[in-house]
Amino acid sequence: MEWLTAPFEATFVQRALWGGMLVSAICALAGTWVVLRGMAFLGDAMSHGLLPGVALAALCGGNLLVGAVASAAVMTAGVTALGRTPRLSQDTGIGLLFVGMLSLGVIIVSRSQSFAVDLTGFLFGDVLAVRRQDLHLLAAALSAALVVSALGHRAFLALAFDARKARTLGLRPRLAHAVLLGLLGLAIVASFHIVGTLLVLGLLLAPPAAALPWARGVHGVMALAALLGGAATFGGLLLSWHLGTAAGATVSALAVSLFFLSHVASGLRHRRTRPAPVPAVEVD
Known part of the structure; x- marks a missing residue:
């Protein structure tokens, strides 16, 4: 029990967990x-x-969160606009925005004297540096995400399975797609300080993908994904404390490991529940 609880006696680890x-x-x-x-x-x-x-924002001494929100807004607007260009595939537009924004960011960071430190913190985050005010911002972000998810659930659901059906139902799929991009941007902005941009996909993709084989319905996937993400956070912080590894990377790696374990277990379950083949009967 001491091995499990000792790391979380430190205040900064408690804030990291929350x-x-x-x-x-x-x-x-x-x-x-x-x-x-x-x-x-x-x-x-x-x-x-x-x-x-x-x-x-870092170069000008401003608020990093404000800078992240501004970039997320630009990316959301850019992806939405390029998605309406008939001669350009969506993947091409996203790829061009990806490379362009990343290159611009590296150019800006290269003007700073602490290029390596700034870039490392941005890419990998620092979950152990979470402050009390960060928790308040994350709580506000979660509240906003819950409101957007509740109000847009029907449109998001129709959009996920059939955009044409969403249009016939009058759900305005383009607007729903733009709002969904905003929700994605909110999640990324809220997460980059915790695990960094390179590792944010670990928490964004792995828990929902791990929950898919076990949950019924979208709400079930969301609830189970939140539990799995929380388990990855707890386990990652615990392991990083005892093993001396990077906390954010350990959390992300554990989330991905849970995905693989989930799908292996799901495969074994399907093998056990699969009905045995009926033997052929020979007719004389």
């Missing part, structure tokens, strides 16, 4: 739709697209 739990819940809400719609590349592009705003 921060990771809140981020897990936010990522469960957005990540479920990302997994259902196959938007992993878009999530990766948006997470890296935060770099220019964060880098500019």
Whole structure:
């Protein structure tokens, strides 16, 4: 028991745990739709697209969160606009925005004297540096994500399975897609300080993907994904404390490990429940 509880006696680890739990819940809400719609590349592009705003805010001595929100807004507007261009595939537009924003961010960061430190913190985060005010912001972000998810659930659901059906139902799929991009941007902005942009996809994709074989319905996937993300946060912080590893990377790696364990267990379950083949009967 001491091995399990000793790390969490430290105040900064307690804040890290609460921060990771809140981020897990936010990522469960957005990540479920990302997994259902196959938007992993878009999530990766948006997470890296935060770099220019964060880098500019750091260079000017401003608030990093404000810079991240500005970059997320630019990425959301850019993806929405390019998605309406008939001669350009969505993947191409996302890829161009991805490379352009990342390059611009590296150019801005290169103007700083602490290039390596700034870039490392942005890419990998620092979950152990979560402050009390960060927890308040994460709680507000979770509240906003819950409101958006509740109000947009019907449109998101129709959009995930049949955009044409959503249009015939009068659900305005383009607006729903833009709002969903905003929800994804909110999850990434809330998470990048915890695990960094390189590792945010671990919490955004792995828990919902791990929950899919076991949950019934979208709400079940979201709830189970939040629990799995919270378990990855707790286990990752515990292991990083005892093993001396990077906390954010350990949390993300454990979330991905839970995904593989979930699908292995799901495969074994299907093998056991699969009905035995009926032997052929020979007719004389």
